Amino acid sequence: MNKDEVMSQLEALGSEKVREMHARHGACENQFGVKMGDLRTLAKSIKLNHSLALELWQTGNLDAMLLATLLMRPKEFSLEELDAMVAALTSSLLADWLGTHVIKLHPQKEQLRQRWMQSDQPMTQRAGWSLTTERIIKSPQGLDLAALLDRIEAELGSAPALAQWTMNYSLAEIGIHFPEHRERALAIGEKLGVFRDYPTPKGCTSPYAPLWIAVIVNRQG
Known part of the structure; x- marks a missing residue:
């Protein structure tokens, strides 16, 4: 075809x-x-x-x-080709599909994560935080979670909307998976209030980090 x-x-x-x-x-x-x-x-x-x-x-x-x-x-x-592809995106849906089906399967995704976490381009930031969330969940060894929380506390409230979503995802996953950081993750979420009033359909979990963390932790028992 x-x-x-x-x-x-x-x-x-x-x-x-x-x-x-x-x-x-x-x-x-x-x-x-x-x-x-x-x-x-x-x-x-x-x-x-x-x-x-x-x-x-x-x-x-x-x-x-x-x-x-x-x-x-x-x-x-190449890493440079993916740099250009991500930076040119305007659709968050397309960004998520490219992330799931291509970027997260790339053999050098950790290099991409590290360079994108330093970017000031919103869609590239979004991709960097998405890869960071994946590492928090699947392979947190070597991540400085306290430093990530420092950065989230300093940047989440004023981050571009595109990057704010995946940065908030990282915050929630730290709180969910690491009890030793949960109290601080909850406090950051409450202090910043990001997505507190986000319209959430019935039966879905709110993206407001304190609620998100509480729901998932309670569900896990």
């Missing part, structure tokens, strides 16, 4: 309802509105195809770029 054939299939799968949903979350206008499940089904039929993925990424179409993340071979990218 070539790029034009894929784009035709994506257009046929488009939905006005999905386009409206993406628009409410700040997605770009260049999109067909394909359901996430349909994108995954299409990716399974195409299988990994790095060259096709790069062509789809270059279209600037949201659906094509989301699909591309499922077709890419992470190790084929």
